[in-house]
Amino acid sequence: MKNMKSGCYCGSGKKAEECCYRDASVVDLTQYRFDQAERELRIKLVDFSHRPEIQAQLGEAFYIWKNDPELSLADLNEEDIDDQTFERFFDWFIFDFKLLDSGKRLLERFYEEYGETLSDTERTILKDWMGNTYSFFEVEDIIEKEGCYIRDIFTGEVVQVKDSSASNKLSRMDIIGARLLKTGNNVYFSGVISVYPQAFKTLIIDFVSREFKEYKKTFGRKRTYQEYLKDWGYLIGQYIEDIVKKPRFLTSEGDELVFASAIYEISDYKKVLNRLRKIKTLNEISGGTDELRVFSWITKGKHKLSGTIELEKDRLTIEGYSLSLLAKAKNLIERKLHGLVTHREDRIKEFESLLKSPPSETQKIKKLPFGVKSSSELDTILDEYYDKWIDTPLQILEGKTPREALKTKKGREKLEYVLRELENVYQHAKERGEPYYDVEKLRKKLRLE
Template identity: 25%
Template sequence: MKPSHDLTNLIAFSQREGVWPELLASVLDEHFGPALEEFDLDFDDLEEVLGPQLPWVMWGCAFEDFLTRDWEPEGNVVDLYLKRRGWREPALAKGYMQGLRHAHVSLHEVLSTVAGETMVLRDVLTGAGPVTVREKSASRTLKPGDRIAVRVVPVRDHHVISGGLLPFAPAVVDTLMDGLRTVLKLRRKKDLRLSPEQLRGIAHLFTAAFLFTHLPQALDPQRPQMTNTDGEDLVFHELRFPFATGVTQAQVTEALSHLPDLSADGARRWVWLSKSGKGGAGNMIHGTLDLRGKALVLEVNSAERAARGAAMVGKAAGALLRPPLMAIQTVDQARAAHVERAPLATEEIPPEIAQEVAHAHMTRHYRDTLDQPIPALQGKTPRQAIKTAAGRKRVAEWLRLLETGTARADAGAMTGYDFAWMWEELGVTREG
């Protein structure tokens, strides 16, 4: 029996009947043309640059946009297809096509998931209330807080998501928001609210935002984008809060002592901790605070943490401190300064920063690995292998090898990485 979301026959119809191939080509050009021209690429080049799957997911996004359009005098391709060939499609497939024909793409935040069953999504751009969608695959890999570009499709008495799903990292979200405001000539403001009609008319901007964010990094692998464990761009910030007139270190110390996220590291130094690290990693260091003469100095590694840290300090000791003076360094600037200060040193960035970056990279890598074929698992993905008792034993052995290999090796910044989240996500015990 055909899957209810199978669009194979509709795609074939669109690629060979009447004027539809030409109209489909025009929509594909809207989605891909600007980026391909900017980076001097053909569509076929995208598989080599971005991998074999992403280009076709984006092709699917463009095709879904094509399905929602009304043309003069042709009408809509879904309406025509169902009129001529609908008899060959199962009822659920026809319901999905009809729902997709009227759906709009948007940016959605994942609020919660039930692995293998459902997700709750919030439309960030329209402000519509949360909706529960039935979804087996994505609900296993996405987590609360993730943002995705996708269409929510009503089918009978429930909702599903379309096949054209793109993960939108913070950098892609920023690119999209800038593009939306520019094209729609909207003022910059905190909240952006768009109607479904507006979103139907600018669906190509989602593909463009994804391409213009990912292609520069993919085409220049020597300069990867570095992020901290929260996925924020790695930019070092030092905020120096001068004391107000007459204020002493003892007064500031007393004010900071009431902050639950600070852990004392000596008489004049505190470590700012996150109480629930991502990926099951436990407490994570967000920054440090030091008393230096007549000033309190906060050091963090992203603009977002700088803002959160300044708000935290202001709430606890705002009356005792003057507005902060800020110094900012990129990773390249910090590396150059470190080499200049210690030309014989072998480390280019501070060990604690290197470890945080390495651990974040490992988490992203191993999360992708859960859906990749592994030779040690007889060519199956970890998620496939755990479906049998023998496979679960092989997965447990594979996880133990990963842990042992990292523990035995001179792992440097990778030392201390916690694989516990992988055991938990796969539902495998250490006894196999």
Template identity: 20%
Template sequence: MPNSHDLKGLIKFLSRDEWRDCFEDVLDDHFGPVLDASNMDFDDLAEMLGDHWAMTLWGCAFEDFLTQDFEVEGGNIVDEYLKRRGWKEGAQAKAYMKALRTSVMSLYEVSDIVPGKSLMARDLIRGGDPVLVSEGTATKTLQQWGRVAARIVPVAGKNIIGGGLLPFTPEASDALFDGLRAIFGKGPSKKLPVPTNEELQQASPIFTLAWLFDSLGRTMRMEQTTFENGDGDAIVFHDVRFPLTSGVTQKEITAQLKTVPALRQENARFWNWLGDIPKGRLKAGKSGNLAWDTTMEDGTRVLGNVELKGRTLHLSTNSAARAEKGTALMQGALNDLVGRPLTEIRTVEQMMAERPVRDKDTAGPELPPEIATKVVHEFLDKQYRETLDQPVGMLGNISPREAIKTAKGREKAAEWLKYLENRSSSQPDPNDPMATYDFRWIWAELGIENLRR
């Protein structure tokens, strides 16, 4: 006997000719615009996003298919299946199928997550109070104030989530609302009215497409992204090693390096090689890729580091151009005090792969977890208390205390706090001090606890 959420019999029934063609049309509604624009087929999605997400996407289309009526015998596959094969299913399985038959995909904000047990879900499209949802698997990965597209259906006195659950980023959420406003918006403002369940059922493919375009876009950007420094040079780490000439001492090297204006000595054997102070904040390389640069407290760029290690002087920098320039700088300052340099080159990927694993036998002492947590939380308390009086981009570049003076500002402040909580709770380790930080004092400080729902 199938379990209460088992749709295998219904899926097998899908192989009948009259339903197969109808389902192909639904699949095209959900994936056609993306696949056509990218010149891909569905199997390519599995390769790019992974089998799990490919099956979840298929599930979203299938659940949408279950709600539709077609001009074939039986009209709806759930009705026809239960009529012909319902005797094979248990009472709860039939109840689940009937619930999916009338279900609606919507976007929910999740909170009060109890891993392995339940969550609260607030409908961001149709409004209303949050509802308690019984959910085992998803609650182990969802984060406070995260957003998901899903079908919440009542079965045996409980609200449960269907199989097609998609986590939405803020960008995907914006794309979804843009799509819904284009369909349902009225007047010049295109304000989104509350759609009826029937209208929202018809818009089901918009959810899949918004998620797909966002996810594929992020995947492709990551594949195409290259790291650059502030000069626009590709990041390739260079360790240029100058052997000290026989008889030359570290003291002699230090004396010569003190004459180089571009070097700032940090200790007896370490110098920062400094560049200029850039105009404005470096956000990206010249071609728009991710910028990777270090600056001093006054904003001066650090082009590299110079360090004496035994009988070798090391110049470390992050591009071929800087390595060449730094090598010329060292040779000009030291002349015959050093020999011919040798250079070791490593890419970003190699550096990440080579990150050392902490050896419990040789590593230095760690702070006890409770002390580390206390230190981090005290730092965050101070940081966020200062932020309450500083401009925040998400609030229109006004401070949170200024924002709460208006009803619209209080709503924005609540969204801002939910964003902070969601980012904080997204740490891989649930015991990380960032993940355990309690933001409730900020809600109370701003007097908007009633919006934390």
């Protein structure tokens, strides 16, 4: 076994005492031995995978992993496969792929042939790895320069992962695809992790729910979720890849899904409010104040929520989920409020833009909003906005204000989700150098610390 003067297990090339174990006073020697054994085991596995009869199966394995019926094996040139793609594939090949000549996974075959020659520590690690699966997680918390806490979006299990580099790149509420490897008392990421915005969570859960049912129909009802992930889990990644390459999201009417809004300046608040209340397809959400009143807009005859209309002292904002719905709402408002509103601008944001991974480097605010002269002024504006926000009825809270939502368990759960989503949005805004707000202030105001 290597000692503290040896190269660190992380592969940095530095001595262990100068790298991950530089604070020798707190070194867990048992964990250190596990980490060293893990590194040596990885080397042995890679060497084993280079055997000619195994290398000969790489092409067919890649064809299966890509799940692309149009892919020709002749197209698999190394220069066409980027490093991250190959690393993701090779991780799957090592842990999940069933070798074509034996029907066994590479780890199982390695254990059969070399298990007796391994140390007790290596055998313990290998047995843990053999039951391992690739899964998807939601980032619960970040431990600076150390790692993160993540929750499996399917099982709800929370795990602490040791990975200092990930703590710099991930944000709370991010959705990640990753394989976790247990080594002693620690858990590490294996290979490349894929990071997705929160918008992917529902898409992934819905896809897995459908596929798991198909899996059990194919292989038997007694098949477990872990077996599904082991056998078909790689399809989840390909499904997401297809979304990113060819994103197309439609409303129930068949229109392209976008986040569309129209902003109007109003001339007489009371008259506008009275006329809005007379429109049959609008439903005023209870709890509003003269600072902000919200109306849900129901499509006539279909009883479907088509968008919202927000009324403030000096402006009215329409929000809808397609260009056609926005056009209908604008026509309605301009007819019913003729002479009371003046159109100022439309804002359109494609849903595809929400599916792009955010940059990882933290930056200072590059550009302040129009009319704001300093960061301190921006902080004041945001503080004032969220002071009002906690007493503003929200549709996602079923018409309750955040303060009112605190009174019930269900309300607190929904409010916590809203706050976590805000944290995720503002964290990525911060990373892009855009204006952001410290959501911890909201927690303090709501006494949720």
